[in-house]
Amino acid sequence: EAELVESGGGWVQSGGSLRLSCTGSGFRTGYMTWIRQAPGKEMEWVSSYYTFDEKKYYAESVKGRFIISADIAMNTLYLRMNNLKPEDTAVYYCAAVRPGTIIVPTTQGTQVTVSS
Numbered sequence: 001e002a003e004l005v006e007s008g009g010g011w012v013q014s015g016g017s018l019r020l021s022c023t024g025s026g027f028r029t030g031y032m033t034w035i036r037q038a039p040g041k042e043m044e045w046v047s048s049y050y051t052f053d054e055k056k057y058y059a060e061s062v063k064g065r066f067i068i069s070a071d072i073a074m075n076t077l078y079l080r081m082n083n084l085k086p087e088d089t090a091v092y093y094c095a096a097v098r099p100g101t102i103i104v105p106t107t108q109g110t111q112v113t114v115s116s
Contacts, residue, residue: 004094009110012084020079020110022094027075031098034068034079035105036090036112046092047079048099057099062088084114 004026008019033048047068048057056068067080077094093105
């Protein structure tokens with residue numbers, strides 16, 4: 001069964017940075033995507049990466065602060081999150097889906113908590 005494992009979350013103060021990783025047999029060439037779910041809110045698409053041309057896509061809420069990248073040889077997707085805000089607090093998931101896609105995650109995700 002293909003799977004993905006997210007890691008790198010944690011607690012950070014507002015303005016801080018974290019780097020998330022996503023790796024596993026579920027990594028696919030094509031689109032790889034980060035989505036998140038904040039407490040009491042709906043799932044939100046965050047960013048996508050197209051492995052064939054390295055094109056990157058970002059939600060307006062994270063544009064200019066987050067950087068998505070991938071190491072295809074390592075089957076790993078990254079999300080560098082800078083200038084974190086309390087509203088970035090969420091569980092972050094990765095999936096092999098197109099930009100803007102919202103899914104019900106089947107992975108555990110990684111918790112990011114940003115304090116003000």
